[in-house]
Amino acid sequence: MIAKYLVAASTSAGxxxxxxxxxxxxxxxxxxxxxEATFFWFLLRFRKRDGVxxxxxTGEKASERRWxxxxxxxxxxxxxxxxxxxxxxxxxxKQSLPAAQQTVRIVGQQWAWSFVHPGPDGxxxxxxxxxxxxxxxxxxxxxxxxxxxxxxxxHSFSVPVFRLKQDAIPGRVITxxxxxxxxxxxxxxxxxxxxxxHGLMPARIIIxxxxxxxxxxxxxxxxRIALASAAPLAGD
Amino acid sequence: xxxxxxxAGAAGEAHAAHAEQTFxxxxxxxxxxxxxxxxxxxxxxxxxxxGGFFSYVFRMQMAYPGAEVPFWGIVTPAAYNTLITNxxxxxxxxxxxxxxxxxxGNYLIPLMLGCDDMVFPRLNRLSYQIFLLSVLVxxxxxxxxxxxxxGAWTVYPPLxxxxxxxxxxxxxxxxxxxxxxxxxxxxxxxxxxxxxxMNSRAPGMKMYDIPMVVWTIVLAxxxxxxxxxxxxxxxVMLIFDQTIGTAFFDPxxxxxxxxxxxxxxxxxHPEVYVVLLPALGIVAxxxxxxxxxxxxxxxxxxYVAIATCVLSFxxxxxxxxxxxxxxxxxxxxxxxxxxxxVPVAQMMLVYIATLYGGSITFTTPMLWALxxxxxxxxxxxxxxxxxxxxxxxxxxxxxxxLAHFHYTFYPIAIIGSFxxxxxxxxxxxxxxxxxxxGKIHFxxxxxxxxxxxxxLFVTGILGDNRRxxxxxxxxxLDTPMLNGLRExxxxxxxxxxxxxxxxxxxxxxxxxxxxxxxxxPWKANTLEWTADSPPPHGNWKDLPRVYRGPYEYSVPGxxxxxxxQDVPN
Numbered sequence: 191m192i193a194k195y196l197v198a199a200s201t202s203a204g205x206x207x208x209x210x211x212x213x214x215x216x217x218x219x220x221x222x223x224x225x226e227a228t229f230f231w232f233l234l235r236f237r238k239r240d241g242v243x244x245x246x247x248t249g250e251k252a253s254e255r256r257w258x259x260x261x262x263x264x265x266x267x268x269x270x271x272x273x274x275x276x277x278x279x280x281x282x283x284k285q286s287l288p289a290a291q292q293t294v295r296i297v298g299q300q301w302a303w304s305f306v307h308p309g310p311d312g313x314x315x316x317x318x319x320x321x322x323x324x325x326x327x328x329x330x331x332x333x334x335x336x337x338x339x340x341x342x343x344x345h346s347f348s349v350p351v352f353r354l355k356q357d358a359i360p361g362r363v364i365t366x367x368x369x370x371x372x373x374x375x376x377x378x379x380x381x382x383x384x385x386x387x388h389g390l391m392p393a394r395i396i397i398x399x400x401x402x403x404x405x406x407x408x409x410x411x412x413x414r415i416a417l418a419s420a421a422p423l424a425g426d
Numbered sequence: 427x428x429x430x431x432x433x434a435g436a437a438g439e440a441h442a443a444h445a446e447q448t449f450x451x452x453x454x455x456x457x458x459x460x461x462x463x464x465x466x467x468x469x470x471x472x473x474x475x476x477g478g479f480f481s482y483v484f485r486m487q488m489a490y491p492g493a494e495v496p497f498w499g500i501v502t503p504a505a506y507n508t509l510i511t512n513x514x515x516x517x518x519x520x521x522x523x524x525x526x527x528x529x530x531g532n533y534l535i536p537l538m539l540g541c542d543d544m545v546f547p548r549l550n551r552l553s554y555q556i557f558l559l560s561v562l563v564x565x566x567x568x569x570x571x572x573x574x575x576x577g578a579w580t581v582y583p584p585l586x587x588x589x590x591x592x593x594x595x596x597x598x599x600x601x602x603x604x605x606x607x608x609x610x611x612x613x614x615x616x617x618x619x620x621x622x623x624m625n626s627r628a629p630g631m632k633m634y635d636i637p638m639v640v641w642t643i644v645l646a647x648x649x650x651x652x653x654x655x656x657x658x659x660x661x662v663m664l665i666f667d668q669t670i671g672t673a674f675f676d677p678x679x680x681x682x683x684x685x686x687x688x689x690x691x692x693x694x695h696p697e698v699y700v701v702l703l704p705a706l707g708i709v710a711x712x713x714x715x716x717x718x719x720x721x722x723x724x725x726x727x728x729y730v731a732i733a734t735c736v737l738s739f740x741x742x743x744x745x746x747x748x749x750x751x752x753x754x755x756x757x758x759x760x761x762x763x764x765x766x767x768v769p770v771a772q773m774m775l776v777y778i779a780t781l782y783g784g785s786i787t788f789t790t791p792m793l794w795a796l797x798x799x800x801x802x803x804x805x806x807x808x809x810x811x812x813x814x815x816x817x818x819x820x821x822x823x824x825x826x827x828l829a830h831f832h833y834t835f836y837p838i839a840i841i842g843s844f845x846x847x848x849x850x851x852x853x854x855x856x857x858x859x860x861x862x863x864g865k866i867h868f869x870x871x872x873x874x875x876x877x878x879x880x881x882l883f884v885t886g887i888l889g890d891n892r893r894x895x896x897x898x899x900x901x902x903l904d905t906p907m908l909n910g911l912r913e914x915x916x917x918x919x920x921x922x923x924x925x926x927x928x929x930x931x932x933x934x935x936x937x938x939x940x941x942x943x944x945x946x947p948w949k950a951n952t953l954e955w956t957a958d959s960p961p962p963h964g965n966w967k968d969l970p971r972v973y974r975g976p977y978e979y980s981v982p983g984x985x986x987x988x989x990x991q992d993v994p995n
Contacts, residue, residue, distance in 0.1 A: 192820075195888050196902070209816045222807045225774065229799060232781040236717065237788070243987060244980035245783035249723030249776070258723055258730075258775045265771045269764040272814055276760060279816040284753040300591065343585040344683060346748070346823060350889035350902065353820040357749045359684065360584060361677025364750055377902045381823035381891040383578045385591055386503045389894045 199372040199397065200352035205279045207353065212275055216268050283354070287367055290335035294326065298338070298345030298358040301387030303378060310407055320410045324393040329403040330373050338364040346382035349395055357382055370397040457547035458963055462554050463533035464854070467847075469561065470524035474840075477516035478923055480509045484895075489916035491896035504593065506895040507576025508568070514579035515601070518697070519608050520561060522839035526704040527612065527650075528557070530846050531619050531643040533854065537954035537961060538637050540628025540970045540992070544618045553614035560607035563600060570596030578893060580690060583675035583683045587667040599668050606661045609654050616647030628953065628992075630972035634725060635991065637952050637976040639707030641728055646703040649735045653696035660689030687749055691742035698834065699738040703731060705842030706773060709795045712849050713777060715950045716792035717784030718987050720977040727776045734769040741766055747815045748822050756815040763813030770806055774799065785980070785987075789948075790864030794845035797872045798837045805833030808883070826886030829879045836875055844868075844929075851933075852947045856959040857940030863932040870925040877918030881911040949988045952976050956992050 191211050198204050236244075249255060293314050295306035305326045309318025314337075320327075328334055338347055340358035348355040352368050380391035398406060453461065479497075486493070487501040494500055501509070532550065536543055544550045568574040575597040577585045586602075589595035623636065623644045664686065666672040673679035675686050714721050721727065740762040747756045777799055786792070808830040811817045821827060851859050882890075885908055890897055897903040897912070946955040953972070957965050970992040978989040 192887060206816055206820050209814060210811065213811050213814060213817060217807045217810045222803060225803050229778050232778060233786060236781060236784045236786050238785045242785065244718035244785040246720065246980050246982050247783055248720055249779060250725065255723055255726060257779055258726060258772050261775055262768045262772045266768050269767060273761060273764060276814045276816040277757060280756060283819060343591050344582055355748050355819050355822055359750045377900045379891045379900065383893045385585055386507060386593060389503055389896055392899045
């Protein structure tokens, strides 16, 4: 449903869309429409007519009271069904942490996202790490762990096409995961108010094929070498 | 306004009746529950104008980013944050609470219980005085260096605790002081409501003879008293963090910002039910009168309301699913949150079942009450998407959340208040409101309300994140469809604000020219309709006696279709 308008670009996105769709059919299409239809039908059916008095119904008799017992009982069953479907999805997205193929660090600060990618050696915190601001480069069909940190206040890392969201908290490293399934360039949002510049934290996630990703990494490495060799000249 | 004439009139009357009552005693420092109720009501309405104006300014910015907003100017990011923060805080703490709980509670509790005043009239007086002080303190926060606080009404630290982050060194502390003072005022009011309902019922009035709205306001007061303590403590801790360098919420020095979120939402979620319950009570009173029906399963409904209160203490962390709490906790809070849909569904069923077999007349108050049910249903069901942890990952902090809670709070605070105000207006002022103007006001307001928030459900589903002054910097959110929806919402919202002038005109006109109401214009059963309209100081010459429950409408074998509580068998 949502995927028609907003690509589902990770392994979890479809599952979250599924939960949303189930709730939509059960709660909106069934319960909400049923309740409103009954409500408006009663309004029409029992509007004041001359000579027709209202009926005296206490609702205290067992036969009457079952309407407010049986129907909520059915609501409860629907709740239980939704919980049952939701549990595994939540477990997979937030509770479990399947082994990573790559790890990136995501840093929120007033007011930008910056990203640390492992360089060609595939490991974080080594000399060949690639640091960027506002652009996160990932490789499609690769499972990523992210290490989410904040330098100052709360931020929240959100990638709508992944249906993924996680607050960043200063003083803590929050680890989560995602696995992109579609190439392309998509929005990264900050969704926790973080001060005057909260509206100025758009970033982009660039999901690349392995070849594109390798080319980007080589390009960055070349740039680094060029910068390093240029440095003494600048020093003169 | 009419201070001069009021002074003269009051002075004249005071001489005639009780020489000891001066103008100040009668209208300003009165301990009469009705005067205090009016003070709360009109202060709340004035704050609603301010909160509404704030929303007009930032909605204009949402629809036409960067454009100059008439009556305001350019909306800077700092101003935008201050406006959204104070819109939220004002509408909940300074509109919904004073109008629904304090105004209706003060006005109705003694009149519906058949007593002459609250048990602690001076405490009641002090409650409003402190409330007014909280309003003035809040106002002052807009004029200090750095301006008003702009870190959202949830005041999450570290943004709220450090001036270098929020850039409003004065505003953020003054904001918290204002909120804390408001809580003190409502604690005093709440003690009064509970004690009065326990002790001052008319002779013959048993617990099951108490009208629903008194039950719900008293339950709301108990709920408020039970939940507000942790937040007051939290507010003091946060003020200390801001001003004297403590580190309760500072992670760099051993504190934890998540602690604040628990303290805040432990209060913040029950608070939803604190304002919901009085609105439910008001609606119960109105639909029984205008369908000429007994409230369906009245006794069960009371227990359902109590169950809702108890459950509401157990759901708070659904606001924090993705905040960095242990993800296993989310499972527990999903269960409790979805469970609360059961009593709320029961309550809605009670109302719909009450309409069954009725003889329904569509007066203005009835339209508002029915409008409450129709719109609140949507607010309720959309909550399931957010209470379910999995779908909340996507919807959290989007416009879907915003549309959801406006579909709950708007029916509660605005529709519920209009329902109560139009229903009890004849009692409060002795005259009837104009029905035609009332119906125009109702239909335009409710249509424009839907036009405002239905589009925002859609923008939220498509990814609009909250508290952003201009979504067009996000390529995915800068589409003609989304921009169109935002503009449509803003235009609807402006219409909704403009039509309130019809309401103001109706009130002013009806106060002077409206038909005289008499004691009981709606042919209702509850005790307030046996007093004069408006009721004098002390309410009745002889206090009433109660012989039956509040909803004995259309009892078979009686010539009249109502049976007031005070009429002997």
